Amino acid sequence: MMHDAVDTATEDRIVKQDVWSSTSFWQKQALDEDGDVSAPLIGDSRADVCIVGGGFTGLWTALHLKQQAPDLDVVLIEAKRCGDGGSGANAGYALPLWANFPALEEQHGSDEALRLCRASEAVIDEIEDLARSHAADIGMRRHGVIWGATCAAQTGHWEEAIASMDRHQVKHYTPLDHEEIKRRTGSHAYVAGVLEGTSATVHPGKLVRLLRRAVLAAGVRLHETTPMTALGRTTPPVVTTPGGTITADRVVLAMYAWTGAIRELKREIVVLCSDVMVTQPQEQAVAAQGWRDGPALYDSRTLTEGTRTTPDGRVLFNKAGGRLAFCTGVDRSQSRPGRSVDELQAMLTTHMPDLAQAPASHAWSAAIDRTRSGMPLFGRLPGSPHILYGFGYSGRGVLTTNLGGKILASLALDADDAWSHAGFVRKPATSFPPEPIRFLGGLAVRQAIRRKDQLDHAGRKPDPLTSFFYGFKPGRWNRR
Ligand SMILES: Cc1cc2nc3c(=O)[nH]c(=O)nc-3n(C[C@H](O)[C@H](O)[C@H](O)COP(=O)(O)OP(=O)(O)OC[C@H]3O[C@@H](n4cnc5c(N)ncnc54)[C@H](O)[C@@H]3O)c2cc1C
Secondary structure, eight states, X not given: OHHHHHHHHHHHHHHHHHHBOSSOHHHHHHHHHOOOOOOOOOSOEEEEEEEEOOSHHHHHHHXXXXXXXXXXXXXXXXXXXXXXSGGGTSOOEEOOGGGGHHHHHHHHOHHHHHHHHHHHHHHHHXXXXXXXXXXXXXXXXXXXXXXXXXXXXXXXXXXXXHHHHHTTTOOOEEEEEHHHHHHHHOOXXXXXXXXXXXXXXXXXXXXXXXXXXXXXXXXXXXXXXOOOOEEEOSSSOEEEETTEEEEEEEEEEOOGGGGGGSTTTTTSEEEEEEEEEEESOOHHHHHHXXXXXXXXXXXXXSSOEEEEEOTTSOEEEEEOOOOBOOTTOHHHHHTSOSSOHHHHHHHHHHHOTTGGGSOEEEEEEEEEEEESSSSOEEEEETTEEEEEEXXXXXXXXXXXXXXXXXXXXXXXXXXXXXXTTOTTBOOOOOOSOOTTHHHHHHHHHHHHHHHHHHHHHHTOOOOHHHHHHHTTSOOOTTOO
16 A cells, blocks of 8 residues: 555656646647747858847747838847747737736826727737738637736725726726626636736747748748857847857847846846646536636736636646746746646635646746836847847736837837837836846845735735835836
């Protein structure tokens, strides 16, 4: 008996180790269908625009450039494979910017805030049109998303957004009570929430593959497994890779969490991983709970927890606030689990106890770049106006990267338009202290955020020390 028990425990550990991988479930599924990888760059090359980074930002930038200037010679280099960064690893919530409307309005005025929010909403149609034109299934489901509260302290976090939007006759949120959320999703965990009716979910890995196909069809030269190893801040700038160089009139840095490798930008972000887990397919159990075509959910913790279904009937759980990266150690941080599969499964149990019974099939951790304000940042590198940057989506990039691509394309083309003057175009501001202060301070702040989330759920007020460190948390777009 004892022997059997040990064997079962060992087997269980092995299965759980197999569940965790540094490659996301989405990326694996997408690459199983279309595993094409472009050849690395060999030799020296010239281009009009060189884009560094093959995630949503780099791919959308390439596509927008070719749509506006079909003859432009655009080359895109990616260190690994397209989608091996945040774009192939995220939770797939396609959320327009309305939750951030108050902060956007305060910083950029009502007209620009409304323009950005409406433009972000229109991206969902743009993605759907692109998928249709390439006959691609990207698992887009327009069933809305519930932004909710899992304890009394979180209730009403959406009120400010609703009040600001009311002043402009914008109705985006439908209030839901506990019973209604339970009816739509089967979850008892939410005390209240709002339905964001125009939000959707996508299969992020398949969206990356669609964009990759679209840029190739548009004539972009793509080189994967081609890391930029040096950036010459000359005129024109020169990008060095292991196999050769690219001299380009404009260089676009679309490197997300890896932006810390650029010395002018390294003080603009802290990099914190999020942990994600999906269960084995359990379509019948999901349907029995009444959630099959139901909306995705996320709560109002500062370290958000979200649950959604996948197109093949699994349940995905996503938890923010995992491992913190020291300096530029992004790859090191996401190469190990931030939280164990057991921990993630236990968290899922609090949201969906029945569905958490199914074994986990995949788990991964991936890096998120958080800016001080919680807003993304686009512009020209100080002292090197021909080098452009775009990063800092702070966990909300599935739709916003499309706007980022429009901004970067306009900047690269020296256009004088709404995108080159968008509110997100800002100079770097040396927002965080240098290492090791950033890392050590980050650990203290993360701990305070975790504690505050726990105290909120226990119905208790945070102690002064927790409140003090909590005050340093990077800004949330919705300013909670
Ligand atoms: C776990 C997780 C969950 C998330 N959930 C959501 C969500 O539900 N909804 C939402 O809106 N957003 C979400 N996000 C955020 C969203 O995924 C990102 O904002 C978005 O993918 C950023 O796209 P990107 O192209 O800027 O970055 P990336 O996709 O990371 O692309 C950057 C690329 O640059 C490459 N690169 C880096 N350095 C170099 C170099 N030196 N040379 C060449 N290439 C280089 C990297 O390999 C990488 O592929 C989540 C993020 C994570 C990590």
